[in-house]
Amino acid sequence: MENNLPLSIGIDLGASKIVAVLIDQHGKILEEIQKPTRVHSGAEAIITRISRMIQKLSEQAPNPVEGVGVGLPGYHDLKQGIVRLAVNLNWENVPLIALLKEKIQADIPVYFQNDANVEALGEYFFGSGKDSEIMAYIGIGSGLGGGIIYQGQIISGSTTTAGEMGHISLNPEHGRICACGQRGCAETIVSGLGMVGLAQDLIRAGDHETILKDDDSLSVKAIFQAQDDGDPLAGEVMRTVSTWLGQVMSAYVGVLNPDTIVIGGGIGRSAFDRLIPEAKKELRKRTSYYSTEKLQIVRSQIQSSAIGASCLIWMNQLTSQ
Ligand SMILES: [Zn+2]
Incomplete structure:
Protein backbone atom coordinates (compact mmCIF):
# COMPACT_ATOMS: atom_id res chain seq x y z
CA MET A 1 0.00 0.00 0.00
CA GLY A 122 8.47 10.29 21.38
CA GLU A 123 6.76 8.50 24.26
CA TYR A 124 3.91 10.98 24.10
CA PHE A 125 3.35 10.57 20.37
CA PHE A 126 4.06 6.89 19.82
CA GLY A 127 4.90 5.20 23.12
CA SER A 128 3.78 4.71 26.70
CA GLY A 129 2.67 8.31 27.23
CA LYS A 130 0.17 8.38 24.37
CA ASP A 131 -2.95 9.44 26.24
CA SER A 132 -1.19 11.43 28.91
CA GLU A 133 -2.25 14.97 29.76
CA ILE A 134 0.80 15.62 31.88
CA MET A 135 3.76 13.29 31.72
CA ALA A 136 7.19 13.09 33.30
CA TYR A 137 9.93 11.09 31.60
CA ILE A 138 12.90 9.65 33.46
CA GLY A 139 15.70 8.28 31.27
CA ILE A 140 18.15 6.01 33.10
CA GLY A 141 21.18 5.18 30.98
CA SER A 142 24.83 5.86 31.67
CA GLY A 143 23.42 9.12 33.16
CA LEU A 144 20.01 10.29 34.38
CA GLY A 145 17.88 12.49 32.10
CA GLY A 146 14.36 13.79 32.33
CA GLY A 147 11.66 15.67 30.49
CA ILE A 148 8.11 16.93 30.86
CA ILE A 149 5.28 16.88 28.33
CA TYR A 150 2.16 18.91 29.06
CA GLN A 151 -0.76 18.68 26.63
CA GLY A 152 1.51 17.46 23.87
CA GLN A 153 4.16 20.14 24.32
CA ILE A 154 7.64 19.91 25.79
CA ILE A 155 8.07 22.08 28.86
CA SER A 156 11.59 23.30 28.15
CA GLY A 157 12.25 25.85 30.84
CA SER A 158 14.60 28.78 30.24
CA THR A 159 17.62 26.70 29.18
CA THR A 160 15.96 23.40 28.13
CA THR A 161 16.68 21.73 31.47
CA ALA A 162 13.14 21.64 32.91
CA GLY A 163 12.52 18.17 34.29
CA GLU A 164 16.22 17.34 34.52
CA MET A 165 16.47 15.82 37.99
CA GLY A 166 19.87 14.21 37.40
CA HIS A 167 21.72 17.04 39.06
CA ILE A 168 19.35 17.70 41.92
CA SER A 169 21.40 16.71 44.93
CA LEU A 170 19.76 14.28 47.35
CA ASN A 171 22.80 14.13 49.61
CA PRO A 172 24.84 17.35 49.27
CA GLU A 173 26.88 16.77 52.46
CA HIS A 174 28.03 13.17 52.20
CA GLY A 175 27.02 12.00 48.73
CA ARG A 176 29.30 10.70 46.01
CA ILE A 177 31.02 13.37 43.90
CA CYS A 178 29.24 14.01 40.60
CA ALA A 179 30.77 14.85 37.22
CA CYS A 180 29.10 18.29 37.54
CA GLY A 181 31.16 19.07 40.64
CA GLN A 182 28.37 18.79 43.22
CA ARG A 183 27.96 16.02 45.75
CA GLY A 184 25.15 13.51 45.94
CA CYS A 185 23.35 14.34 42.67
CA ALA A 186 20.57 11.87 41.84
CA GLU A 187 22.69 10.76 38.86
CA THR A 188 25.49 9.60 41.20
CA ILE A 189 23.19 6.71 42.22
CA VAL A 190 20.33 6.44 39.68
CA SER A 191 22.37 5.72 36.52
CA GLY A 192 24.63 3.03 35.11
CA LEU A 193 27.76 4.84 36.22
CA GLY A 194 26.11 5.55 39.58
CA MET A 195 25.23 1.88 40.21
CA VAL A 196 28.73 0.72 39.42
CA GLY A 197 30.26 3.54 41.51
CA LEU A 198 28.02 2.73 44.47
CA ALA A 199 28.92 -0.97 44.22
CA GLN A 200 32.62 -0.01 44.20
CA ASP A 201 32.16 2.13 47.33
CA LEU A 202 30.34 -0.69 49.14
CA ILE A 203 32.92 -3.30 48.13
CA ARG A 204 35.72 -1.07 49.47
CA ALA A 205 33.79 -0.42 52.70
CA GLY A 206 33.54 -4.19 53.20
CA ASP A 207 30.30 -4.21 55.22
CA HIS A 208 28.37 -6.50 52.88
CA GLU A 209 29.08 -10.00 51.71
CA THR A 210 29.46 -10.19 47.96
CA ILE A 211 30.77 -12.14 45.01
CA LEU A 212 31.30 -8.87 43.11
CA LYS A 213 34.84 -7.64 42.62
CA ASP A 214 36.12 -4.10 42.25
CA ASP A 215 37.78 -4.70 38.89
CA ASP A 216 36.93 -4.65 35.16
CA SER A 217 34.29 -7.34 35.69
CA LEU A 218 32.12 -4.91 37.69
CA SER A 219 29.24 -3.77 35.49
CA VAL A 220 25.52 -3.10 35.70
CA LYS A 221 24.92 -6.54 34.20
CA ALA A 222 27.12 -8.19 36.84
CA ILE A 223 25.22 -6.36 39.60
CA PHE A 224 21.87 -7.57 38.19
CA GLN A 225 23.18 -11.13 37.96
CA ALA A 226 24.48 -10.99 41.53
CA GLN A 227 21.14 -9.62 42.74
CA ASP A 228 19.37 -12.56 41.08
CA ASP A 229 21.78 -14.90 42.93
CA GLY A 230 20.85 -13.30 46.27
CA ASP A 231 24.07 -11.34 46.70
CA PRO A 232 23.70 -9.04 49.76
CA LEU A 233 25.81 -6.20 48.35
CA ALA A 234 24.04 -6.20 44.97
CA GLY A 235 20.73 -6.20 46.86
CA GLU A 236 21.84 -3.15 48.82
CA VAL A 237 22.88 -1.34 45.60
CA MET A 238 19.50 -1.97 43.96
CA ARG A 239 17.58 -0.99 47.13
CA THR A 240 19.47 2.30 47.25
CA VAL A 241 18.91 2.99 43.56
CA SER A 242 15.17 2.23 43.92
CA THR A 243 14.87 4.47 46.99
CA TRP A 244 16.56 7.35 45.22
CA LEU A 245 14.43 6.81 42.13
CA GLY A 246 11.36 7.02 44.37
CA GLN A 247 12.67 10.33 45.72
CA VAL A 248 13.21 11.65 42.18
CA MET A 249 9.66 10.60 41.26
CA SER A 250 8.29 12.34 44.36
CA ALA A 251 9.86 15.60 43.15
CA TYR A 252 8.02 15.26 39.83
CA VAL A 253 4.79 14.44 41.67
CA GLY A 254 5.15 17.46 43.94
CA VAL A 255 5.69 19.90 41.10
CA LEU A 256 3.59 18.43 38.30
CA ASN A 257 1.01 16.01 39.71
CA PRO A 258 1.58 13.91 36.55
CA ASP A 259 -0.84 11.25 35.31
CA THR A 260 2.07 9.27 33.83
CA ILE A 261 5.73 8.74 34.62
CA VAL A 262 7.55 6.95 31.82
CA ILE A 263 10.78 5.17 32.77
CA GLY A 264 13.12 4.96 29.79
CA GLY A 265 16.77 4.69 28.85
CA GLY A 266 18.59 1.37 28.40
CA ILE A 267 18.83 0.65 32.13
CA GLY A 268 15.40 2.11 32.91
CA ARG A 269 13.82 -0.32 30.46
CA SER A 270 15.86 -3.39 31.38
CA ALA A 271 15.73 -2.83 35.17
CA PHE A 272 12.12 -1.61 35.29
CA ASP A 273 10.84 -4.62 37.25
CA ARG A 274 13.85 -4.57 39.59
CA LEU A 275 13.48 -0.90 40.47
CA ILE A 276 9.85 0.10 40.35
CA PRO A 277 8.24 -1.89 43.22
CA GLU A 278 10.65 -0.45 45.82
CA ALA A 279 10.63 2.98 44.15
CA LYS A 280 6.83 3.04 44.43
CA LYS A 281 7.04 2.26 48.15
CA GLU A 282 9.39 5.21 48.60
CA LEU A 283 7.13 7.43 46.51
CA ARG A 284 4.14 6.48 48.66
CA LYS A 285 6.04 7.47 51.82
CA ARG A 286 6.82 10.88 50.38
CA THR A 287 3.59 11.94 48.66
CA SER A 288 -0.10 12.22 49.47
CA TYR A 289 -2.63 9.75 48.12
CA TYR A 290 -4.41 12.46 46.14
CA SER A 291 -1.26 13.50 44.33
CA THR A 292 -0.69 9.99 43.00
CA GLU A 293 -4.29 8.77 42.67
CA LYS A 294 -4.20 8.91 38.87
CA LEU A 295 -0.50 8.22 38.45
CA GLN A 296 0.68 5.32 36.34
CA ILE A 297 4.36 4.42 36.15
CA VAL A 298 5.19 2.70 32.89
CA ARG A 299 8.14 1.41 30.93
CA SER A 300 9.11 3.34 27.79
CA GLN A 301 8.41 1.83 24.38
CA ILE A 302 10.42 4.05 22.06
CA GLN A 303 14.03 2.96 21.81
ZN1 LIG B 1 25.62 16.48 39.28
Whole structure:
Protein backbone atom coordinates (compact mmCIF):
# COMPACT_ATOMS: atom_id res chain seq x y z
CA MET A 1 0.00 0.00 0.00
CA GLU A 2 1.28 3.46 -0.91
CA ASN A 3 2.12 5.55 2.13
CA ASN A 4 0.60 9.01 1.76
CA LEU A 5 1.04 10.14 5.34
CA PRO A 6 3.04 13.30 6.09
CA LEU A 7 6.74 12.58 6.66
CA SER A 8 9.44 14.04 8.86
CA ILE A 9 13.12 13.41 9.52
CA GLY A 10 14.44 12.84 13.03
CA ILE A 11 18.11 13.04 14.01
CA ASP A 12 19.65 11.69 17.18
CA LEU A 13 23.05 13.31 17.57
CA GLY A 14 25.05 11.47 20.22
CA ALA A 15 28.72 11.50 21.15
CA SER A 16 29.43 8.20 19.34
CA LYS A 17 26.91 8.07 16.50
CA ILE A 18 24.34 10.01 14.52
CA VAL A 19 21.07 8.22 13.77
CA ALA A 20 18.71 9.66 11.16
CA VAL A 21 15.23 8.33 10.43
CA LEU A 22 12.64 9.09 7.79
CA ILE A 23 9.34 8.49 9.49
CA ASP A 24 5.64 8.95 8.87
CA GLN A 25 3.08 10.63 11.08
CA HIS A 26 2.06 7.30 12.60
CA GLY A 27 5.62 6.58 13.74
CA LYS A 28 6.50 4.08 11.05
CA ILE A 29 10.18 4.25 10.10
CA LEU A 30 10.62 4.22 6.30
CA GLU A 31 14.40 4.57 6.22
CA GLU A 32 17.19 4.75 8.78
CA ILE A 33 20.86 5.75 8.42
CA GLN A 34 23.65 5.70 11.01
CA LYS A 35 27.04 7.40 10.85
CA PRO A 36 29.80 7.81 13.40
CA THR A 37 29.79 11.28 15.01
CA ARG A 38 33.59 11.74 15.09
CA VAL A 39 33.45 14.44 17.77
CA HIS A 40 37.06 15.46 17.07
CA SER A 41 36.10 16.56 13.52
CA GLY A 42 34.35 19.60 15.00
CA ALA A 43 30.86 21.10 14.85
CA GLU A 44 30.97 22.29 11.23
CA ALA A 45 31.99 18.88 9.86
CA ILE A 46 29.41 17.08 12.00
CA ILE A 47 26.65 19.41 10.83
CA THR A 48 27.73 18.85 7.21
CA ARG A 49 27.47 15.09 7.81
CA ILE A 50 23.98 15.53 9.26
CA SER A 51 22.92 17.66 6.28
CA ARG A 52 24.04 14.91 3.88
CA MET A 53 22.01 12.36 5.84
CA ILE A 54 18.98 14.66 5.61
CA GLN A 55 19.49 15.08 1.87
CA LYS A 56 19.79 11.34 1.33
CA LEU A 57 16.61 10.60 3.28
CA SER A 58 14.74 13.43 1.50
CA GLU A 59 15.65 11.92 -1.87
CA GLN A 60 14.30 8.55 -0.76
CA ALA A 61 11.07 10.02 0.60
CA PRO A 62 7.97 8.98 -1.38
CA ASN A 63 6.36 12.35 -0.64
CA PRO A 64 7.62 15.72 0.68
CA VAL A 65 9.32 15.94 4.06
CA GLU A 66 7.61 18.47 6.32
CA GLY A 67 10.53 19.22 8.58
CA VAL A 68 13.61 18.07 10.45
CA GLY A 69 14.00 17.61 14.21
CA VAL A 70 17.33 17.14 15.99
CA GLY A 71 17.80 15.81 19.51
CA LEU A 72 21.16 16.26 21.22
CA PRO A 73 22.57 16.48 24.73
CA GLY A 74 23.33 19.76 26.46
CA TYR A 75 21.84 23.17 27.22
CA HIS A 76 20.31 25.14 24.41
CA ASP A 77 18.93 28.52 23.45
CA LEU A 78 15.95 27.42 21.39
CA LYS A 79 14.90 30.96 20.38
CA GLN A 80 18.32 31.77 18.94
CA GLY A 81 18.84 28.25 17.57
CA ILE A 82 22.11 27.93 19.47
CA VAL A 83 23.63 24.95 21.27
CA ARG A 84 24.98 26.74 24.31
CA LEU A 85 26.90 23.83 25.76
CA ALA A 86 27.10 20.15 24.83
CA VAL A 87 30.04 18.77 26.79
CA ASN A 88 30.01 15.30 25.18
CA LEU A 89 30.21 16.85 21.71
CA ASN A 90 32.71 19.49 22.79
CA TRP A 91 30.36 22.19 21.45
CA GLU A 92 29.94 25.66 22.90
CA ASN A 93 27.71 28.34 21.37
CA VAL A 94 27.21 26.52 18.07
CA PRO A 95 24.52 28.12 15.83
CA LEU A 96 23.09 24.72 14.90
CA ILE A 97 19.89 25.85 13.21
CA ALA A 98 21.52 28.53 11.02
CA LEU A 99 24.31 26.19 9.91
CA LEU A 100 21.98 23.28 9.23
CA LYS A 101 19.51 25.41 7.25
CA GLU A 102 22.33 26.83 5.18
CA LYS A 103 23.67 23.37 4.37
CA ILE A 104 20.46 21.53 3.57
CA GLN A 105 19.25 24.33 1.28
CA ALA A 106 15.64 23.31 1.61
CA ASP A 107 12.88 25.55 2.79
CA ILE A 108 11.57 23.33 5.55
CA PRO A 109 11.39 23.94 9.30
CA VAL A 110 14.31 22.67 11.39
CA TYR A 111 13.92 22.24 15.15
CA PHE A 112 16.19 20.99 17.90
CA GLN A 113 15.88 20.03 21.54
CA ASN A 114 17.61 18.41 24.46
CA ASP A 115 17.79 14.63 23.92
CA ALA A 116 15.84 13.67 27.06
CA ASN A 117 13.07 16.06 26.02
CA VAL A 118 12.74 14.45 22.59
CA GLU A 119 12.71 11.00 24.20
CA ALA A 120 9.81 12.21 26.33
CA LEU A 121 8.08 13.59 23.23
CA GLY A 122 8.47 10.29 21.38
CA GLU A 123 6.76 8.50 24.26
CA TYR A 124 3.91 10.98 24.10
CA PHE A 125 3.35 10.57 20.37
CA PHE A 126 4.06 6.89 19.82
CA GLY A 127 4.90 5.20 23.12
CA SER A 128 3.78 4.71 26.70
CA GLY A 129 2.67 8.31 27.23
CA LYS A 130 0.17 8.38 24.37
CA ASP A 131 -2.95 9.44 26.24
CA SER A 132 -1.19 11.43 28.91
CA GLU A 133 -2.25 14.97 29.76
CA ILE A 134 0.80 15.62 31.88
CA MET A 135 3.76 13.29 31.72
CA ALA A 136 7.19 13.09 33.30
CA TYR A 137 9.93 11.09 31.60
CA ILE A 138 12.90 9.65 33.46
CA GLY A 139 15.70 8.28 31.27
CA ILE A 140 18.15 6.01 33.10
CA GLY A 141 21.18 5.18 30.98
CA SER A 142 24.83 5.86 31.67
CA GLY A 143 23.42 9.12 33.16
CA LEU A 144 20.01 10.29 34.38
CA GLY A 145 17.88 12.49 32.10
CA GLY A 146 14.36 13.79 32.33
CA GLY A 147 11.66 15.67 30.49
CA ILE A 148 8.11 16.93 30.86
CA ILE A 149 5.28 16.88 28.33
CA TYR A 150 2.16 18.91 29.06
CA GLN A 151 -0.76 18.68 26.63
CA GLY A 152 1.51 17.46 23.87
CA GLN A 153 4.16 20.14 24.32
CA ILE A 154 7.64 19.91 25.79
CA ILE A 155 8.07 22.08 28.86
CA SER A 156 11.59 23.30 28.15
CA GLY A 157 12.25 25.85 30.84
CA SER A 158 14.60 28.78 30.24
CA THR A 159 17.62 26.70 29.18
CA THR A 160 15.96 23.40 28.13
CA THR A 161 16.68 21.73 31.47
CA ALA A 162 13.14 21.64 32.91
CA GLY A 163 12.52 18.17 34.29
CA GLU A 164 16.22 17.34 34.52
CA MET A 165 16.47 15.82 37.99
CA GLY A 166 19.87 14.21 37.40
CA HIS A 167 21.72 17.04 39.06
CA ILE A 168 19.35 17.70 41.92
CA SER A 169 21.40 16.71 44.93
CA LEU A 170 19.76 14.28 47.35
CA ASN A 171 22.80 14.13 49.61
CA PRO A 172 24.84 17.35 49.27
CA GLU A 173 26.88 16.77 52.46
CA HIS A 174 28.03 13.17 52.20
CA GLY A 175 27.02 12.00 48.73
CA ARG A 176 29.30 10.70 46.01
CA ILE A 177 31.02 13.37 43.90
CA CYS A 178 29.24 14.01 40.60
CA ALA A 179 30.77 14.85 37.22
CA CYS A 180 29.10 18.29 37.54
CA GLY A 181 31.16 19.07 40.64
CA GLN A 182 28.37 18.79 43.22
CA ARG A 183 27.96 16.02 45.75
CA GLY A 184 25.15 13.51 45.94
CA CYS A 185 23.35 14.34 42.67
CA ALA A 186 20.57 11.87 41.84
CA GLU A 187 22.69 10.76 38.86
CA THR A 188 25.49 9.60 41.20
CA ILE A 189 23.19 6.71 42.22
CA VAL A 190 20.33 6.44 39.68
CA SER A 191 22.37 5.72 36.52
CA GLY A 192 24.63 3.03 35.11
CA LEU A 193 27.76 4.84 36.22
CA GLY A 194 26.11 5.55 39.58
CA MET A 195 25.23 1.88 40.21
CA VAL A 196 28.73 0.72 39.42
CA GLY A 197 30.26 3.54 41.51
CA LEU A 198 28.02 2.73 44.47
CA ALA A 199 28.92 -0.97 44.22
CA GLN A 200 32.62 -0.01 44.20
CA ASP A 201 32.16 2.13 47.33
CA LEU A 202 30.34 -0.69 49.14
CA ILE A 203 32.92 -3.30 48.13
CA ARG A 204 35.72 -1.07 49.47
CA ALA A 205 33.79 -0.42 52.70
CA GLY A 206 33.54 -4.19 53.20
CA ASP A 207 30.30 -4.21 55.22
CA HIS A 208 28.37 -6.50 52.88
CA GLU A 209 29.08 -10.00 51.71
CA THR A 210 29.46 -10.19 47.96
CA ILE A 211 30.77 -12.14 45.01
CA LEU A 212 31.30 -8.87 43.11
CA LYS A 213 34.84 -7.64 42.62
CA ASP A 214 36.12 -4.10 42.25
CA ASP A 215 37.78 -4.70 38.89
CA ASP A 216 36.93 -4.65 35.16
CA SER A 217 34.29 -7.34 35.69
CA LEU A 218 32.12 -4.91 37.69
CA SER A 219 29.24 -3.77 35.49
CA VAL A 220 25.52 -3.10 35.70
CA LYS A 221 24.92 -6.54 34.20
CA ALA A 222 27.12 -8.19 36.84
CA ILE A 223 25.22 -6.36 39.60
CA PHE A 224 21.87 -7.57 38.19
CA GLN A 225 23.18 -11.13 37.96
CA ALA A 226 24.48 -10.99 41.53
CA GLN A 227 21.14 -9.62 42.74
CA ASP A 228 19.37 -12.56 41.08
CA ASP A 229 21.78 -14.90 42.93
CA GLY A 230 20.85 -13.30 46.27
CA ASP A 231 24.07 -11.34 46.70
CA PRO A 232 23.70 -9.04 49.76
CA LEU A 233 25.81 -6.20 48.35
CA ALA A 234 24.04 -6.20 44.97
CA GLY A 235 20.73 -6.20 46.86
CA GLU A 236 21.84 -3.15 48.82
CA VAL A 237 22.88 -1.34 45.60
CA MET A 238 19.50 -1.97 43.96
CA ARG A 239 17.58 -0.99 47.13
CA THR A 240 19.47 2.30 47.25
CA VAL A 241 18.91 2.99 43.56
CA SER A 242 15.17 2.23 43.92
CA THR A 243 14.87 4.47 46.99
CA TRP A 244 16.56 7.35 45.22
CA LEU A 245 14.43 6.81 42.13
CA GLY A 246 11.36 7.02 44.37
CA GLN A 247 12.67 10.33 45.72
CA VAL A 248 13.21 11.65 42.18
CA MET A 249 9.66 10.60 41.26
CA SER A 250 8.29 12.34 44.36
CA ALA A 251 9.86 15.60 43.15
CA TYR A 252 8.02 15.26 39.83
CA VAL A 253 4.79 14.44 41.67
CA GLY A 254 5.15 17.46 43.94
CA VAL A 255 5.69 19.90 41.10
CA LEU A 256 3.59 18.43 38.30
CA ASN A 257 1.01 16.01 39.71
CA PRO A 258 1.58 13.91 36.55
CA ASP A 259 -0.84 11.25 35.31
CA THR A 260 2.07 9.27 33.83
CA ILE A 261 5.73 8.74 34.62
CA VAL A 262 7.55 6.95 31.82
CA ILE A 263 10.78 5.17 32.77
CA GLY A 264 13.12 4.96 29.79
CA GLY A 265 16.77 4.69 28.85
CA GLY A 266 18.59 1.37 28.40
CA ILE A 267 18.83 0.65 32.13
CA GLY A 268 15.40 2.11 32.91
CA ARG A 269 13.82 -0.32 30.46
CA SER A 270 15.86 -3.39 31.38
CA ALA A 271 15.73 -2.83 35.17
CA PHE A 272 12.12 -1.61 35.29
CA ASP A 273 10.84 -4.62 37.25
CA ARG A 274 13.85 -4.57 39.59
CA LEU A 275 13.48 -0.90 40.47
CA ILE A 276 9.85 0.10 40.35
CA PRO A 277 8.24 -1.89 43.22
CA GLU A 278 10.65 -0.45 45.82
CA ALA A 279 10.63 2.98 44.15
CA LYS A 280 6.83 3.04 44.43
CA LYS A 281 7.04 2.26 48.15
CA GLU A 282 9.39 5.21 48.60
CA LEU A 283 7.13 7.43 46.51
CA ARG A 284 4.14 6.48 48.66
CA LYS A 285 6.04 7.47 51.82
CA ARG A 286 6.82 10.88 50.38
CA THR A 287 3.59 11.94 48.66
CA SER A 288 -0.10 12.22 49.47
CA TYR A 289 -2.63 9.75 48.12
CA TYR A 290 -4.41 12.46 46.14
CA SER A 291 -1.26 13.50 44.33
CA THR A 292 -0.69 9.99 43.00
CA GLU A 293 -4.29 8.77 42.67
CA LYS A 294 -4.20 8.91 38.87
CA LEU A 295 -0.50 8.22 38.45
CA GLN A 296 0.68 5.32 36.34
CA ILE A 297 4.36 4.42 36.15
CA VAL A 298 5.19 2.70 32.89
CA ARG A 299 8.14 1.41 30.93
CA SER A 300 9.11 3.34 27.79
CA GLN A 301 8.41 1.83 24.38
CA ILE A 302 10.42 4.05 22.06
CA GLN A 303 14.03 2.96 21.81
CA SER A 304 15.42 5.64 19.49
CA SER A 305 15.76 9.32 20.30
CA ALA A 306 15.63 9.93 16.53
CA ILE A 307 11.94 8.97 16.59
CA GLY A 308 11.32 11.49 19.37
CA ALA A 309 13.26 14.15 17.46
CA SER A 310 11.05 13.62 14.39
CA CYS A 311 8.02 14.40 16.60
CA LEU A 312 9.26 17.99 17.03
CA ILE A 313 7.62 18.63 13.64
CA TRP A 314 4.23 17.30 14.76
CA MET A 315 4.51 19.12 18.09
CA ASN A 316 5.17 22.43 16.37
CA GLN A 317 2.37 21.85 13.88
CA LEU A 318 -0.02 21.40 16.83
CA THR A 319 1.16 24.70 18.32
CA SER A 320 0.60 26.64 15.11
CA GLN A 321 -2.91 25.28 14.51
ZN1 LIG B 1 25.62 16.48 39.28
